[in-house]
Amino acid sequence: MSADKKAICDWLGSLGATLVTDALDADDMASRLDAAPALDADAFALESLSLMRVIAESVNSPSGFDTLRIAQFEAAETANAAAVLLAVGLAVAGGRADWISRPQARAGRDRIASAGDAALAVVSTMGADGVDLYLWLSRLVSIAVRLVSDQAADAVPVVRVETGISLPSTFLAYQLYGDAGRAENLVEIAGVSTPMLMPSAFNALEK
Numbered sequence: 001m002s003a004d005k006k007a008i009c010d011w012l013g014s015l016g017a018t019l020v021t022d023a024l025d026a027d028d029m030a031s032r033l034d035a036a037p038a039l040d041a042d043a044f045a046l047e048s049l050s051l052m053r054v055i056a057e058s059v060n061s062p063s064g065f066d067t068l069r070i071a072q073f074e075a076a077e078t079a080n081a082a083a084v085l086l087a088v089g090l091a092v093a094g095g096r097a098d099w100i101s102r103p104q105a106r107a108g109r110d111r112i113a114s115a116g117d118a119a120l121a122v123v124s125t126m127g128a129d130g131v132d133l134y135l136w137l138s139r140l141v142s143i144a145v146r147l148v149s150d151q152a153a154d155a156v157p158v159v160r161v162e163t164g165i166s167l168p169s170t171f172l173a174y175q176l177y178g179d180a181g182r183a184e185n186l187v188e189i190a191g192v193s194t195p196m197l198m199p200s201a202f203n204a205l206e207k
Contacts, residue, residue: 003081004073005037005044011071011082012051015089018067019058029054045081052085056092062104063188065090065097065111080122087112087119087137091144095151101189101205105152109145116141157206158189166197176204 013033020026029051036047059065068089073079090112099105119137123130161176169183176186187195190202 002041003078004075005039007071007073007075007078008044008048008081008085009033009036011073012048012055012085014071015055015068016051016058019055019064021058025054025058048081048085049088052089053092056089057096059093059096060098062097062099062108065093065108068093083115083122084119084133084137087115087141090115091140094144094148099148099151099155100185101158102152102155103158104189105148105155109148109152112141112144112148116145158203159206160201161204162201163198164200166200169195169198172198172204177207 013030016026016029016033020029032047032051036044036051039047056068059068068086070079070082070086073082094108094112097108099108116137120134120141123134123137126133161172163172169186170180173183173186174180176182183195186198186204189204190198192198192202
């Protein structure tokens with residue numbers, strides 16, 4: 001039994017609807033997704049990889065990188081195909097995510113490595129037919145891990161801030177950085193949903 005092309009296209013379409021913001025790219029992707037299920041297995045594999053590349057190249061933030069997640073598939077063959085596509089997507093997106101902090105970049109690097117290992121395990125079961133894909137994917141993941149590791153080394157460390165009381169993010173941003181405009185960044189690093197009243201203890205960029 002082969003992978004469910006329609007299920008793969010639905011998943012890619014969902015990711016694209018969230019991440020692909022360029023109107024021309026979005027229209028082109030929609031047309032290609034409509035046509036993709038009619039392709040034979042080899043052509044569909046190449047097309048789905050190309051579509052994932054378009055999606056991944058649209059990532060420009062850590063939150064966009066986090067959006068790249070696998071869906072739930074009933075058939076193992078479909079889940080395996082999606083695992084390979086996800087590894088490619090994360091590898092391509094990793095260098096574009098504009099990591100804000102060192103821990104964030106390290107977490108991204110670890111996700112790329114983990115997804116790569118899972119995908120390579122899938123490809124290794126393909127025998128001789130999967131040799132070229134295995135070598136290509138292995139190199140892609142390795143380069144992405146190195147790139148994001150370098151970005152992590154250059155990223156800003158995170159420190160623990162304890163205020164004792166809940167305060168507005170704009171006030172805290174000004175106190176910490178001298179710039180109230182960094183409140184949104186402060187909220188993102190802290191991972192809170194109430195910017196008007198930050199928790200009394202949270203993580204923040206060192207500078």
